[in-house]
Amino acid sequence: MLSVFSDEHFMKEAYKEALHAFEKNEIPVGAVVVCKNKIIARAHNQTETLNDVTAHAEMIAVTSASNYLGSKYLPECDLYITLEPCVMCAGALFWAQFRRVIYGAADIKRGFSNIEQRILHPKTEIVKGIMAAESEELMHRFFDKLRS
Amino acid sequence: MLSVFSDEHFMKEAYKEALHAFEKNEIPVGAVVVCKNKIIARAHNQTETLNDVTAHAEMIAVTSASNYLGSKYLPECDLYITLEPCVMCAGALFWAQFRRVIYGAADIKRGFSNIEQRILHPKTEIVKGIMAAESEELMHRFFDKLRS
Numbered sequence: 001m002l003s004v005f006s007d008e009h010f011m012k013e014a015y016k017e018a019l020h021a022f023e024k025n026e027i028p029v030g031a032v033v034v035c036k037n038k039i040i041a042r043a044h045n046q047t048e049t050l051n052d053v054t055a056h057a058e059m060i061a062v063t064s065a066s067n068y069l070g071s072k073y074l075p076e077c078d079l080y081i082t083l084e085p086c087v088m089c090a091g092a093l094f095w096a097q098f099r100r101v102i103y104g105a106a107d108i109k110r111g112f113s114n115i116e117q118r119i120l121h122p123k124t125e126i127v128k129g130i131m132a133a134e135s136e137e138l139m140h141r142f143f144d145k146l147r148s
Numbered sequence: 149m150l151s152v153f154s155d156e157h158f159m160k161e162a163y164k165e166a167l168h169a170f171e172k173n174e175i176p177v178g179a180v181v182v183c184k185n186k187i188i189a190r191a192h193n194q195t196e197t198l199n200d201v202t203a204h205a206e207m208i209a210v211t212s213a214s215n216y217l218g219s220k221y222l223p224e225c226d227l228y229i230t231l232e233p234c235v236m237c238a239g240a241l242f243w244a245q246f247r248r249v250i251y252g253a254a255d256i257k258r259g260f261s262n263i264e265q266r267i268l269h270p271k272t273e274i275v276k277g278i279m280a281a282e283s284e285e286l287m288h289r290f291f292d293k294l295r296s
Contacts, residue, residue: 052214053221053243054207066200073201087267088239095201095236116263119235 005037007080007102011130014080014104017044017057018138024049028138031057031081033065033074040077041065057081058089062096073097075123082135084111084128090119102127104135153185155228155250159278162228162252165192165205166286172197176286179205179229181213181222188225189213205229206237210244221245223271230283232259232276238267250275252283 003009010032017030021044033041043060047053058081065074078100085093085103090112093101101124112119120126151157158180165178169192181189191208195201206229213222226248233241233251238260241249249272260267268274 047220051218051220052211054202054210054240059202062202063200070199072195072199086239086243088236088243091234091236091239092202095234115267119263 007127007130010034010039010078010080011082011102011104013039013042014082015131015134015138017042018082018135021045021057022138022142028142029057029081029083031061031079033061033077033079035065035069035074035077040068054088056086056089058085059092062092066096075099078102080130082131083107083139084113086110087112087115087119093124094119094121097121098124100125100127102130104128104130105132105139155275155278158182158187158226158228159230159250159252161187161190162230163279163282163286165190166230166283169193169205170286170290176290177205177229177231179209179227181209181225181227183213183217183222183225188216202236204234204237206233207240210240214244223247226250228278230279231255231287232261234258235260235263235267241272242267242269245269246272248273248275250278252276252278253280253287 013032014030018028022028026045026048029045031043032039041061041064043057045057046055074096079098080102082104084107161180162178166176170176174193174196177193179191180187189209189212191205193205194203222244227246228250230252232255
């Protein structure tokens with residue numbers, strides 16, 4: 001059984017957001033922001049819906065979490081994201097100074113770590129691979145659907 | 149005399165946006181997006197006003213330009229920005245596929261080129277140094293004001 005406060009528990013919530021994106025024909029990526037074991041922001045990719053390349057799940061989640069806390073910086077928050085952040089999002093996570101960034105599937109092509117590991121804030125702990133298989137499978141399902 | 153469609157002309161418009169930011173006690177960075185010699189978006193840094201680290205001038209300008217054109221991609225657009233974009237913004241400019249990115253002052257500490265030149269889209273032409281002195285001076289004036 002999953003402990004309520006485990007990384008797997010919160011990643012499941014991020015995955016639910018990715019499923020929402022999938023249903024809206026958006027590239028299925030989901031995120032939640034957790035502060036003191038509470039989810040304070042949920043978001044999924046909305047680049048198609050909003051016609052905006054900046055509307056990645058992480059960007060919306062950062063704006064939403066800052067709005068909730070009334071704080072630009074989020075050093076007591078953890079971001080769960082089903083896919084490795086791109087360079088833009090990693091840059092945003094740097095500015096927000098997250099305590100931890102936990103991601104699922106690696107993004108071989110556009111993930112920030114292709115460019116440089118040190119884009120994230122030096123104080124931010126990185127955890128990867130949580131529910132990677134499920135998140136990857138959802139991405140494949142999306143692109144298969146797109147091609148069919 | 150400045151030709152109407154010169155880089156200096158449009159950078160002056162970006163600089164006016166930076167002045168607006170300065171007046172609002174925001175780090176003074178301004179941007180305009182130009183498409184077919186017409187300014188289709190103007191923005192300045194609003195991280196303090198919106199309490200949001202993602203509210204850089206470039207990010208707001210991209211969202212605004214996409215909204216105006218009804219297009220996620222901006223391959224016929226040029227972005228003028230008074231300061232070298234950070235990694236987050238460079239990542240956004242990559243996704244938007246700007247035709248040209250023209251910036252003023254270099255950002256020695258946080259500019260994207262400290263990490264990697266190839267963050268920007270390979271098709272994007274980069275021009276730097278336009279009105280660099282004025283934009284730099286405005287930044288210095290801002291930080292002097294902050295410290296006094």
